[in-house]
Amino acid sequence: MTVNADSSISFDSWRDLPAAQQPEYPDPAALRAVTEELAGYPPLVFAGECDQLGDRIAEVAQGRAFLLQGGDCAEAFDQVGADQIRAKLKTLLQMSAVLTYAAAVPVVKVGRIAGQYSKPRSKPTETRDGVTLPTYRGDSVNGAEFTEEARVPDPSRLLRMYNSSAATLNLVRGFTTGGYADLHQVHSWNQDFVRNSAAGQRYEALAREIDNALNFMRACGADPAEFQSVEFYASHEALLLDYEAALTRTDSRSGRLYDVSGHMVWIGERTRQLDGAHIEFASRIQNPIGVKLGPTTTPEEALALIDRLDPERRPGRLTFITRMGADRIRDRLPTLVEKVTASGAPVAWVCDPMHGNTFEAASGHKTRRFDDVLDEVKGFFEVHKGLGTHPGGIHVELTGDDVTECVGGGDEIFVDDLHQRYETACDPRLNRSQSLDLAFLVAEMYRS
Ligand code: PEP
Ligand code: MN
Numbered sequence: 396m397t398v399n400a401d402s403s404i405s406f407d408s409w410r411d412l413p414a415a416q417q418p419e420y421p422d423p424a425a426l427r428a429v430t431e432e433l434a435g436y437p438p439l440v441f442a443g444e445c446d447q448l449g450d451r452i453a454e455v456a457q458g459r460a461f462l463l464q465g466g467d468c469a470e471a472f473d474q475v476g477a478d479q480i481r482a483k484l485k486t487l488l489q490m491s492a493v494l495t496y497a498a499a500v501p502v503v504k505v506g507r508i509a510g511q512y513s514k515p516r517s518k519p520t521e522t523r524d525g526v527t528l529p530t531y532r533g534d535s536v537n538g539a540e541f542t543e544e545a546r547v548p549d550p551s552r553l554l555r556m557y558n559s560s561a562a563t564l565n566l567v568r569g570f571t572t573g574g575y576a577d578l579h580q581v582h583s584w585n586q587d588f589v590r591n592s593a594a595g596q597r598y599e600a601l602a603r604e605i606d607n608a609l610n611f612m613r614a615c616g617a618d619p620a621e622f623q624s625v626e627f628y629a630s631h632e633a634l635l636l637d638y639e640a641a642l643t644r645t646d647s648r649s650g651r652l653y654d655v656s657g658h659m660v661w662i663g664e665r666t667r668q669l670d671g672a673h674i675e676f677a678s679r680i681q682n683p684i685g686v687k688l689g690p691t692t693t694p695e696e697a698l699a700l701i702d703r704l705d706p707e708r709r710p711g712r713l714t715f716i717t718r719m720g721a722d723r724i725r726d727r728l729p730t731l732v733e734k735v736t737a738s739g740a741p742v743a744w745v746c747d748p749m750h751g752n753t754f755e756a757a758s759g760h761k762t763r764r765f766d767d768v769l770d771e772v773k774g775f776f777e778v779h780k781g782l783g784t785h786p787g788g789i790h791v792e793l794t795g796d797d798v799t800e801c802v803g804g805g806d807e808i809f810v811d812d813l814h815q816r817y818e819t820a821c822d823p824r825l826n827r828s829q830s831l832d833l834a835f836l837v838a839e840m841y842r843s
Contacts, residue, residue: 406643406652406679414636414672416515416665418536418548426550426637433553433641438655439509439560440629442646445682448628448658451503452683453711455787456743461500461841462714462788463491464630464685464745465830466507468822469514472534475559480566482795483508484576485584486827488625489598490834492581496605497838503628507792509563510631510657512556513638514821515665531821534559535635539820553638560656564629576625581605593805594831630685633660636676643680654680661685661716664750669699678703685714685790690723690751694734701740710741716790717744717775720751721767724774732782746775747790753822756802760813762823765803769836776840789837793825804829 420426454460465487467474483506491502512535521530521541529546531539535556538545570576581602588595612618633639633654642656654660660680664687666673677684684704688697697715705713715735719727724746735742748771752763772789779786798816799808800823808826817823825833 406640408679409636409640409672409675412670412672412675413668414666415668416532416634417636418532420548420550422550429550429553430637430641433557433638436557436642438644439557439564439642440655440658442648442651442653442655442681444628445653445658447626448503448505449683449709449711451626451711452659452714452743453709453741454501455503455714455745455785456710456741458785458787459501460503461494461498462503462505462743462745462790463487463494464505464507464716464788464790465490465793467511467794467820468507468792468824469533469820470508470511470559470563471539471820472512472555472559474820475563477566479796480508480563481570482827483793484567484570484627484795486793486795486830487627488576489584490830491625492578492605493598493601493831493834494838494841496601497835498841500841503788504625505628505630505659506567507630509560509567509629510556512559513632513634515632515634515663517665533634534820535638553635553641556638557642557656567627567629571627572624574623576627578605578622579609588827592828594828594835597835598831628658630659630661631657632663633673633677634663634666636672639676646681649681651681652679654682657682659683659685659714661687661714663687664689664718667700669696669703674700674703683711683714685716685745687747687750688715688717688731690719690727692727692731694731697731697735698738698740701735701738701742705740705742708740711743713740714743714745714787716747718747718750719771721748721770721774723751724771725778728775728778729782732778732784736782736784743787744779744784745788745790746772746786748772748775749790749792749822756810756813758810758813760800760817760823762810762813763801765801765825765829765832768801768825769833772833772837773840786841789833791825791830791833792822793827793830794819795827797828798824798826800824800826801829805832
């Protein structure tokens with residue numbers, strides 16, 4: 396891959412447009428030095444891999460596969476240890492095994508991982524005990540500590556974002572191709588989990604069935620290479636355009652631009668303005684693109700987003716990630732799906748049942764009810780079933796650790812438990828047991 400001067404000129408078009416949610420760096424020269432350094436770094440992912448993910452999402456858009464996208468709300472620089480990354484991966488692999496086996500559908504596995512360091516915020520400042528400071532915007536921008544110094548945006552954090560993403564991706568690639576993700580290991584992903592969780596026990600029973608099926612196939616002489624490694628892709632919100640642009644390169648095969656910071660990037664609910672810099676940026680790159688759609692989205696906006704981001708109507712290019720809230724999905728989603736479908740646009744529909752269901756508990760913890768998450772997914776399936784369209788996937792915030800951030804689930808977590816292990820850098824995540832519970836329930840919905 397080489398940087399092509401011509402295409403980077405037209406590529407700068409986003410710089411003339413309003414960009415929401417960007418940090419105000421005190422020293423623009425320092426930012427310039429950092430982005431110049433980043434522009435010389437090697438790609439984190441390759442254009443061919445992005446295209447391959449596009450092909451997989453095309454299957455989702457055409458009703459033949461299911462997208463499982465999940466990971467932290469915000470990754471943190473002090474949480475890139477091997478154990479934490481492995482736990483997340485294990486959770487996603489277990490969810491995927493449940494969905495693949497119980498729903499009998501190919502699962503496209505995409506992490507919110509190796510780049511998910513930047514957060515849009517609804518308020519620019521935060522007040523604690525009478526002190527007001529700028530909000531935390533993710534480790535890529537400023538520090539979470541509540542001090543004036545930590546909250547100043549620091550461009551050198553973009554270099555740490557790149558390095559943390561590279562380290563994470565390296566480990567993920569090792570785990571997914573080096574034998575750990577071999578389907579014959581379905582039991583071992585569960586070993587530390589089976590004894591103390593109902594979801595773990597339910598999973599164990601399914602893993603036994605998968606084992607039997609694998610043994611049967613092997614006895615028949617079939618042990619395909621596909622079982623020995625797993626295709627796993629990385630995604631994050633393309634929020635900080637200086638970073639994303641520094642990592643955008645011209646693919647030497649096609650002469651087209653790819654954002655090589657991740658396989659798929661998405662544009663968030665707060666930055667998807669049609670005349671804004673984020674949509675312009677996304678329209679120029681060839682990666683599969685996601686756009687979050689909240690409850691105020693009109694069908695006209697959705698159709699205009701399609702015209703901007705997928706003028707060629709290429710299946711796999713565009714995924715709409717709806718996040719309406721459990722109480723609104725049945726009301727808001729049908730018209731959107733109906734109008735987009737009538738236009739002939741081949742988008743993949745994915746349900747984010749997290750971001751429309753956040754509330755503050757009396758203790759002050761930001762949380763979500765497992766039942767609301769589940770109800771939004773149910774609504775999503777009902778709407779698609781009603782319209783004869785394909786419920787293409789789920790997009791969830793989860794972790795492999797036993798945190799207490801969302802209430803409910805099989806190993807019920809109560810509001811009074813939230814303080815026990817509330818570790819998220821931003822929004823509350825499903826823990827491993829809640830994630831597996833969700834996978835079993837989604838598999839049932841998919842099948843029925
Ligand atoms: C997120 O995915 O963490 C997020 C901020 O989502 P949304 O843009 O849908 O609010
Ligand atoms: Mn979030």
